[in-house]
Amino acid sequence: xxxxxxxxxxxxxxxxxxxxxxxxxxxxxxxxxxxxxxxxxxxxxxxxxxxxxxxxxxxxxxxxxxxxxxxxxxxxxxxxxxxxxxxxxxxxxxxxxxxxxxxxxxxxxxxxxxxxxxxxxxxxxxxxxxxxxxxxxxxxxxxxxxxxxxxxxxxxxxxxxxxxxxxxxxxxxxxxxxxxxxxxxxxxxxxxxxxxxxxxxxxxxxxxxxxxxxxxxxxxxxxxxxxxxxxxxxxxxxxxxxxxxxxxxxxxxxxxxxxxxxxxxxxxxxxxxxxxxxxxxxxxxxxxxxxxxxxxxxxxxxxxxxxxxxxxxxxxxxxxxxxxxxxxxxxxxxxxxxxxxxxxxxxxxxxxxxxxxxxxxxxxxxxxxxxxxxxxxxxxxxxxxxxxxxxxxxxxxxxxxxxxxxxxx
Numbered sequence: 001x002x003x004x005x006x007x008x009x010x011x012x013x014x015x016x017x018x019x020x021x022x023x024x025x026x027x028x029x030x031x032x033x034x035x036x037x038x039x040x041x042x043x044x045x046x047x048x049x050x051x052x053x054x055x056x057x058x059x060x061x062x063x064x065x066x067x068x069x070x071x072x073x074x075x076x077x078x079x080x081x082x083x084x085x086x087x088x089x090x091x092x093x094x095x096x097x098x099x100x101x102x103x104x105x106x107x108x109x110x111x112x113x114x115x116x117x118x119x120x121x122x123x124x125x126x127x128x129x130x131x132x133x134x135x136x137x138x139x140x141x142x143x144x145x146x147x148x149x150x151x152x153x154x155x156x157x158x159x160x161x162x163x164x165x166x167x168x169x170x171x172x173x174x175x176x177x178x179x180x181x182x183x184x185x186x187x188x189x190x191x192x193x194x195x196x197x198x199x200x201x202x203x204x205x206x207x208x209x210x211x212x213x214x215x216x217x218x219x220x221x222x223x224x225x226x227x228x229x230x231x232x233x234x235x236x237x238x239x240x241x242x243x244x245x246x247x248x249x250x251x252x253x254x255x256x257x258x259x260x261x262x263x264x265x266x267x268x269x270x271x272x273x274x275x276x277x278x279x280x281x282x283x284x285x286x287x288x289x290x291x292x293x294x295x296x297x298x299x300x301x302x303x304x305x306x307x308x309x310x311x312x313x314x315x316x317x318x319x320x321x322x323x324x325x326x327x328x329x330x331x332x333x334x335x336x337x338x339x340x341x342x343x344x345x346x347x348x349x350x351x352x353x354x355x356x357x358x359x360x361x362x363x364x365x366x367x368x369x370x371x372x373x374x375x376x377x378x379x380x381x382x383x384x385x386x387x388x389x390x391x392x393x394x395x396x397x398x399x400x401x402x403x404x405x406x407x408x409x
Contacts, residue, residue, distance in 0.1 A: 011170045012132055014144060015205055017120060018179060021146070024124035029149055031131040032166035037159050038359055040129055040152030041076070042069040048369040052150050052213065054185040062188055064213055067153045068369040073359035075367035076153040078214065080193070081381040084364045085389040086216035086262075087195040091225065094200040094209070104198055112198060115190065119183045119209055123148075129155060132165045135178060136227050136238065136329045139314050141206060143178035143226075151182055151213055157361050158219035160332040160393045178206045178226050180218065186211040197222050201229060215363075215393075220334050224310055227329060236314045238329050242266035243306035245403055249299050255407050257311070257326070267335060270305040271346060273297075304401045308333040317406040324409040332395045337365075337375040338388055348400070350375060357398045363391040 012030075014022065022028050031037050043050035048069040055061050064083070067076045078084050092104040094112035104112040129149040135141050143162075147155045158180070165174075187193060195212040199222070206226050210218035227238040241259035248254070258269050273281050280294040310329035317325035340346055353360065353375050364387045366380075367373035378386040396402050 011167050011174070012130075012144060013175050015176060015179065018144065018146065021120055021123045022128070022130075025126060025128045027127040027149070029127075029129045030167055031129060031155065031159070031164065032168070034156065034159055034164060034358075037131070037152055037156040037164070038069075038074060040149060041067055041074050041156045041361075042152070043067075043150075050150065050152075052153070052184075054148075056185055056188055062185065064184055065153065068367055068371075070362070070367045071370070071372045072354060072356055073361055073373065074153055074156060075362040075365050075373045077364060077366070077379050081387070082193070083195070083212065083214050084379070084381065084387045086214060086221070090195040090212075090217040091197050091199065091221070094198040094207075095202070097201050112200065115186075115198075116200065116207075116209070119181060119186065122183055122186070123181065131155065131159060132167065132170055132174065132176075133159065133162045134165060135162055135223050136230075136312050137163065137327070137331060139312050139329070140223075140227050140230055141178035142174050142176050143180065144176045145180045145182075147182040148184070151184060153361065154182060154210075154213045154215060154219065157215040157363075157393050158223075160361055160395055161215070161219055161330055161334065162223055163331040177204065177230075178208070180208045180210060180222070182210045182213070182218070184211065184213050199225055199229075206230070216334070220309075224329075227310070227312070236312075239311045239313055239326065240309065241311050242269050242308050243311055243326060243407065244270050245304040245306060245407060247302040247304065249301065255306075255409055257409050267308045267333070270303055270308065272303060272348060273300060274345060302401070304403050305396075305399060306403045306407050308335065308396075318408075319406075321408060325406045326409070327404075327406040328396060330396065332393050333399075335392050335394050337390050337392060338378065338386075340376045341378075342376050343374075345376065352398060352400070353392050353394065356394075358395070360395065360398075361393040363393070365390050365392070 050067045052065040053063045065078050093099045093101050094104045127149045130146045133143050135143050197217045198209040200207040208222050231237050243257045246254045258266050283293045285292045307328045311326040312329040313326045362373040364379045365373045366377045378390040381387050
């Protein structure tokens with residue numbers, strides 16, 4: 001982690017308004033690796049825990065999250081139960097370009113440019129951190145993420161989902177067409193505690209303003225929105241789907257693509273069936289009589305995951321074929337683990353998260369500094385009521401059997 005110096009700005013080639021922010025900020029760090037962001041997330045070298053807090057204009061302080069360094073990565077827990085899941089009404093559009101989504105001006109009854117300038121003014125007063133990435137695993141925009149430096153866990157989540165490019169590895173023609181700005185206290189000062197993410201598109205730049213620290217609406221779905229906007233201009237699409245190559249016991253291969261809404265079972269398609277203690281599979285239970293029906297299946301198919309949530313369907317992937325070809329649009333997966341309620345439910349996922357090849361990020365998982373985060377230890381929204389949205393951000397390249405090459409439907 002280094003102090004961002006003037007000469008390094010040429011490598012990141014930030015837009016003019018971001019240059020003004022960086023020049024005015026009391027300090028700016030540039031991260032060139034996930035390891036840099038791991039240190040930042042926990043409060044710096046030698047620190048194992050951090051409370052992410054912000055001072056509000058009325059002099060009060062709001063605590064947003066508790067972050068702990070654990071043996072298998074970083075565990076971040078939001079102190080407000082509302083922040084432990086994505087608000088489905090969080091996204092608005094802050095420009096006048098064509099859209100079928102709600103505009104900022106229509107919802108809040110003033111022009112977004114006013115808030116945009118207030119956001120820049122606030123960022124100029126904060127110690128900042130930033131890093132470069134290429135959205136869509138290289139197919140999307142050259143991009144920069146800008147966060148207050150105590151929000152390192154949020155930046156870590158984004159880097160695990162979309163990757164990070166070291167400053168020394170940036171190509172000379174790197175030119176950001178996407179910038180993510182993060183200003184967490186605006187949730188309290190402007191939006192009555194609600195999550196709000198604003199997309200502002202110009203002819204040369206897609207800006208996204210995240211006014212909260214939950215990565216779902218911004219680092220996850222927000223980047224998806226950026227890919228959709230770019231694809232619309234360039235005549236390609238990013239599908240909201242999971243994809244798996246199924247290899248049968250007879251060595252036949254079948255590609256399955258499941259497109260659907262969040263919570264529709266996309267990621268579950270990549271999981272092996274959960275067996276009873278005696279090896280049988282439970283097909284279902286009659287909720288009236290309590291009768292259960294089972295099936296015995298000695299051997300199942302091999303599942304080789306391709307995508308969990310976002311599939312990039314770029315024409316260059318087809319290689320002359322007329323069939324749909326796709327590849328993963330993400331470097332990491334935002335995996336919900338609410339169904340993992342006890343040890344042994346999903347040995348594959350438990351194994352890869354308990355002792356990953358490198359540190360990963362846990363959200364809404366009850367863990368202590370120096371301990372090991374376990375995906376069945378869900379934080380409670382209130383006593384006796386587990387959070388319904390525990391998550392882990394899992395780098396795809398540590399998943400056994402994952403397919404990197406494009407596949408055809």
